[in-house]
Amino acid sequence: MAKPVPRESLVPGVDAGLARRLLGEMLLIRRFEEKAAEAYTLGKIGGFLHLYIGEEAVAVGATSVLRPDDFAISAYREHGHCLAKGADPRRMMAELYGRRDGLSKGKGGSMHLFDRSVNFLGGHAIVGSHLPVAAGVGFAIKYQGGDQVVVCYFGDGAVPQGEFHESMNLVALWKLPVVYLCENNRYAMGTSTERALAQTEIWKFGQTYGIPSERVDGMDVLAVREAVGRAVARARAASTPALIEADTYRFRGHSMRDPAGAVYRTREEVEREKQRDPIVLFRARVLAAGLLAEDDVRAIEKDVSDRIDEAVAFADASPEPPAEWLFTDIYTDISTEA
Amino acid sequence: MPKLNMVKALNTALFEEMARDPDVLVLGEDVGVDGGVFRVTDDLQRKFGSQRVIDSPLAEAGIIGTAVGMALYGLKPICEIQFSGFAFQCFHQIENHAARYRSRSQGRFHCQMVIRMPYGGGVRALEHHTESEEQFYAHIPGLKMVIPSGPRTARALLAAAIRDPDPVIFFEAKALYHAAKEDVPDESETLPLGRAQVAREGGDLTLIAYGAMLRVALEAADVLQTEDGASVEVLDLLTISPLDRATLVASVAKTGRAVVVHEAPRSFGPGAEIAASIMDGAFLSLEAPVRRVTAYDVAFAGFAREKATVPDVPRVVAAARETLAF
Ligand SMILES: Cc1ncc(C[n+]2csc(CCOP(=O)(O)OP(=O)(O)O)c2C)c(N)n1
Ligand SMILES: [Mg+2]
Numbered sequence: 131m132a133k134p135v136p137r138e139s140l141v142p143g144v145d146a147g148l149a150r151r152l153l154g155e156m157l158l159i160r161r162f163e164e165k166a167a168e169a170y171t172l173g174k175i176g177g178f179l180h181l182y183i184g185e186e187a188v189a190v191g192a193t194s195v196l197r198p199d200d201f202a203i204s205a206y207r208e209h210g211h212c213l214a215k216g217a218d219p220r221r222m223m224a225e226l227y228g229r230r231d232g233l234s235k236g237k238g239g240s241m242h243l244f245d246r247s248v249n250f251l252g253g254h255a256i257v258g259s260h261l262p263v264a265a266g267v268g269f270a271i272k273y274q275g276g277d278q279v280v281v282c283y284f285g286d287g288a289v290p291q292g293e294f295h296e297s298m299n300l301v302a303l304w305k306l307p308v309v310y311l312c313e314n315n316r317y318a319m320g321t322s323t324e325r326a327l328a329q330t331e332i333w334k335f336g337q338t339y340g341i342p343s344e345r346v347d348g349m350d351v352l353a354v355r356e357a358v359g360r361a362v363a364r365a366r367a368a369s370t371p372a373l374i375e376a377d378t379y380r381f382r383g384h385s386m387r388d389p390a391g392a393v394y395r396t397r398e399e400v401e402r403e404k405q406r407d408p409i410v411l412f413r414a415r416v417l418a419a420g421l422l423a424e425d426d427v428r429a430i431e432k433d434v435s436d437r438i439d440e441a442v443a444f445a446d447a448s449p450e451p452p453a454e455w456l457f458t459d460i461y462t463d464i465s466t467e468a
Numbered sequence: 469m470p471k472l473n474m475v476k477a478l479n480t481a482l483f484e485e486m487a488r489d490p491d492v493l494v495l496g497e498d499v500g501v502d503g504g505v506f507r508v509t510d511d512l513q514r515k516f517g518s519q520r521v522i523d524s525p526l527a528e529a530g531i532i533g534t535a536v537g538m539a540l541y542g543l544k545p546i547c548e549i550q551f552s553g554f555a556f557q558c559f560h561q562i563e564n565h566a567a568r569y570r571s572r573s574q575g576r577f578h579c580q581m582v583i584r585m586p587y588g589g590g591v592r593a594l595e596h597h598t599e600s601e602e603q604f605y606a607h608i609p610g611l612k613m614v615i616p617s618g619p620r621t622a623r624a625l626l627a628a629a630i631r632d633p634d635p636v637i638f639f640e641a642k643a644l645y646h647a648a649k650e651d652v653p654d655e656s657e658t659l660p661l662g663r664a665q666v667a668r669e670g671g672d673l674t675l676i677a678y679g680a681m682l683r684v685a686l687e688a689a690d691v692l693q694t695e696d697g698a699s700v701e702v703l704d705l706l707t708i709s710p711l712d713r714a715t716l717v718a719s720v721a722k723t724g725r726a727v728v729v730h731e732a733p734r735s736f737g738p739g740a741e742i743a744a745s746i747m748d749g750a751f752l753s754l755e756a757p758v759r760r761v762t763a764y765d766v767a768f769a770g771f772a773r774e775k776a777t778v779p780d781v782p783r784v785v786a787a788a789r790e791t792l793a794f
Contacts, residue, residue, distance in 0.1 A: 176592025176771035228771050239594045239771060255596050256554060257526055290525035291557070318526045320502035326525040394501055453776055460766050 140419040141352065146426075149416040152194060152351050154430045156186040156409045159210040161438040162219055166209070166226055166240075169442070170386045175226050179240050182210035184381035187408035188313050189214040191354025192281055195362050201249045201271075203264050204283040206241035207313075207380075208253035211283050216248040219437055220444035229448035236451040237459075249278075257318070258284070258291030261310070265297050268306030272369055279365040280308045281358070287318025289332055301371035302339040309361045309372045310336075313348065315380045320394035336373030348376030349406040379403040469651040474644045477619035477652050478508045478584075481626040482546065484656045486516050489544065492630060495522040496531060496548030505550045506586060506645050528557035532583065536565045539579040539635075546630060552587035552639060553596020559604070566635040567610035579635045582626070587615075588680050588731045589778040590643025592771040599768060600679075600731035603738055605637040606709035612661055613708040615639040617682035619650040621659060621706060628658040636661070641680035648683075664712040666719070670701035673725040673788055676716065676742055678705035681729045681779060688784035698792055708738055716742065717749030724755035725791045729779050734762040756794035759787045 141149065163181045170179045182189070185207075193202065193214035204211040212222060217233060225232030226240045233245050241255040251267065254260035264282035271278050288294050289312070301308045312332050316323050323330045336343030342364065346357040354376060361372035381404055383389050416422045422430075472480065486492050494509055494516075500523040503510035513521035524531050528549060535545035549555045555562070562583065570578040588600045605613045612634050616622035622640065629636035667682060668689055677685035682704050689700035701719055705712065720726045726746055728739040739760035746758050761779045768777075 176774075177597060178593055237768070241594060255594070256557065259557070287526040290527040290530065292527070292529055318497075319505075320498045321523055321526070325523055392502075456764060456766055456776060 140415050141421060144352065144416075144421065146421050148194070149421045150426065150430060152190055153409070153412055153416065153422070153427070154434060155190045155193075155214055156351065156412065157431060157434045158219065158437065159186045159189065159213050160409060161434050162209060162213060162223070162441065165438050165442050166223070167382075167386060169223075169227065169445075174445075175240065176228065177239065179226070179386045180207040180384065181380070181382045181386070182207055184403070184407070185313055185315060185348065185378045186210055187351035187412070188311065188348045188354055188376045188378055189283070191351040192311055192358040194355050195359040196279070196281065199249060200278045200362075201251055201267055201280045202283070203251040203260050203267070203280065204253055205257060205260065205285055205288070206253050206255045207285065208243055208283070209240070212243045212245060212250050212253070215245070215250045217243070217245040217250060219441040223441040223445040224448045227445040227448065228450070229445055230451040230455075231444070231448040235455065237455070258288040258293040260284070261288060261293045261297040262300065264308050264310070265300045265306055268301060268308035268371070269304060271307055272305075277366050278307070279362050281362075282308055282310050284310070284312055285318060286312060286314040286316065286323050286327070286332060287321075288312075289335065290326055295335070298335060298339040298341060298373065302341050305369045306371055307365035307369045309358060309365055309374065311358065312373065312375045313378050314375050315378050317380070317384070317394065319384045319388070320392060322394065331375070333373055333375035341371050341373050343373040343375075345375045345377060348378030349408045349411065351408055351412050379406065381407075469653055471649040472619050472623075472652045473646055473649050474616075474619045474622050474640070475506060475508055475646065477623040477650070478626055478640065479510055479512075480652065481623045481630070481656075482509060482512055483515065485627055485630045486512065486520065488656075491542065492544045492546065493520040493522065493538070494546045494548070495524055495535060497524055497526055497550055499523060499548050504548055506642070508584070508640070509548065528554055529561050532558040532561035532566065535581050536561060536569070536579055539566075539581045540569065540577050544580045544630060546582045546584060549583060549585040551597050552585040552601050553599050555583075555585055555601070562605070562611070562635075562637070563608050567608050570610060570634070578633055580633045582629045582636045582638050584626075584638045584640060586642045586645070587639040588641045588643060589774050590641065590680065592774060594771060595768040598771075598774060600763065602639055602708050602730075603732050603736065606738055606741070610635070611709065612636045613639070614661060614706065615641070615679040615708060616706065617667075617679055617704050618644060618648065620652050621704070623652050624657045624659040625661070625706060627656060628661055631658065632661055639679065643680040659706065662707045662710045662712055664706055664715040665704045666701065666715070667704040668700070668702040670699040670723065672698045672723055673700050673727065673792055674719045674723045675700055675702045675727050675729060675784065675788065676705065677702065677729040678708065679731070681731060684779060684781055684784055685729050687781045688788060691781060691785050692788055696789065696792070698788070700788065711741065711745060713745045713749060716745055720746050720750040721753045724753050725794075727759045727761060727784065727787050727791055729761045729784055731763055731778055733765045734760055735765050737762055756791045759791050761787045
């Protein structure tokens with residue numbers, strides 16, 4: 131028999147309000163993604179759709195230590211980061227649908243969500259390309275004497291790109307307040323880290339550049355919160371960059387076009403990893419710790435599913451962008467119409 | 469003669485060329501185990517092994533730079549970039565290395581390599597996954613820029629590109645991958661690079677197209693024939709650079725009228741060069757200004773508006789009518 135665990139040590143430093151928030155945000159992302167998948171299957175979303183299901187603890191844990199005026203920037207699997215940062219799920223869903231009320235007026239789509247009002251600096255489809263951008267934002271903050279921090283999410287797939295290494299060097303050299311948060315879900319599309327990286331312990335690259343670096347269980351929202359909390363505190367106080375490798379896993383395929391149990395990983399592996407479901411684990415912990423009761427959890431679930439239903443209804447009701455919008459936002463004031 | 473779609477036709481060419489020449493190898497992201505984003509390299513790794521069909525890390529500059537080195541040594545790499553929109557990560561390697569080694573080394577070194585990339589609309593995706601960027605490569609001396617228009621030309625041109633001693637940028641229209649099937653001969657065949665084809669003969673107007681736009685041009689020609697009684701010649705460029713000016717000029721010298729169709733944005737696009745070449749070679753035969761039907765000069769349209777941006781039959785027909793009525 132395992133020794134009984136003292137209840138408070140299950141969720142150190144967490145009160146009911148925080149538990150509710152963390153669980154609610156993870157659920158919001160999960161349900162958003164599930165609905166997006168449905169809409170994609172119905173043909174309402176075109177092109178590609180990359181779901182964040184399984185990785186929710188990273189975005190939610192990290193964002194929970196940020197201030198509203200801190201920045202987040204991400205790659206193309208960014209719905210979770212954008213939601214966690216506080217964007218309106220209705221406008222996000224409308225963006226995925228390519229509708230006029232979308233965050234980017236329906237012109238960005240799933241991979242290019244931007245929300246200035248919550249300092250979310252976008253999704254980026256080109257792998258690795260946003261890492262130096264994060265460094266630039268960090269530079270600007272420091273230059274202006276601000277104390278905000280940039281959190282830059284990226285996948286293990288970006289690590290072999292030159293821009294990863296260039297960015298590590300720059301933020302270390304110039305001491306920039308950027309927290310690079312690698313979501314290591316072990317695959318870049320169908321290529322495992324073992325087949326792509328000479329050094330699969332990604333956090334160790336940070337050491338080479340003299341950047342405080344660590345690895346964290348990305349399925350544990352509180353562990354992420356702590357690790358990112360430490361890094362953000364250093365960045366804010368002393369403009370110290372960080373590299374954090376979150377060990378996580380995507381439960382679905384790379385995109386909706388890639389079936390979950392595709393050729394590059396086994397069904398058993400996926401099933402095993404699903405035992406680490408961050409939402410299931412956290413819910414069990416807060417219930418066991420007596421922080422929330424079953425009724426509280428049901429209420430959170432109800433609220434989340436109402437918000438997502440609203441988001442879908444909003445997106446469905448939003449018209450397509452008018453044809454004239456093709457020619458807007460290309461230059462300041464020059465019409466490029468043919 | 470089996471009927472193949474373009475994916476299968478390209479896959480066939482890769483199989484044949486790898487079997488034919490042990491120096492040919494394939495490299496790119498997910499080309500091996502996964503068989504490529506669009507499955508063009510399907511089964512190659514099983515057949516030829518992971519020494520010749522190489523899953524690379526996600527590093528486009530690394531892929532092309534490495535391939536340049538392989539080519540300098542005498543291998544004949546075929547690189548896959550998953551979408552043409554990702555190639556800016558390796559653009560420097562292409563324009564500064566692949567394209568220039570021959571001239572830089574006064575012919576002592578050259579890069580026999582092919583860089584395959586899907587391009588253009590057709591998958592309701594965004595920006596990098598939908599754009600057409602042939603103009604960037606066509607502008608670079610030392611590169612050849614090839615775009616097949618269907619399964620048969622795809623198989624023949626890919627084989628020719630692989631055997632060509634110069635670096636070839638090989639664009640594959642996503643819209644064509646799973647579109648119509650065509651008869652593809654059992655025997656391996658090639659088509660000469662730098663040569664356009666007359667896809668349909670006519671005497672009143674020349675439509676010039678390539679890649680996925682060939683279908684659009686052919687359909688427009690049908691409409692013009694049935695509704696206007698106009699006899700329209702359609703040229704399939706196949707190679708964008710070096711441009712087959714002789715075929716262009718001969719056709720327009722005959723018809724006196726020309727409309728160019730492409731998916732790339734208009735300004736400084738291939739249509740401009742084509743129009744200038746026609747002016748140079750067939751000025752006195754021209755009855756009307758050369759028109760262009762292209763994507764607009766906008767960064768991207770969003771998938772909801774992809775159809776509004778990529779040229780379609782009505783736009784081509786309208787431009788042709790204006791040209792005919794000029
Ligand atoms: C420069 C570039 N090359 C290739 C791609 C195609 N691609 C899209 S996602 C991806 C894998 C990225 O994996 P990772 O960074 O680990 O992110 P994950 O999908 O696991 O979240 C690839 C190869 C791309 N978008 N950009
Ligand atoms: Mg990954």
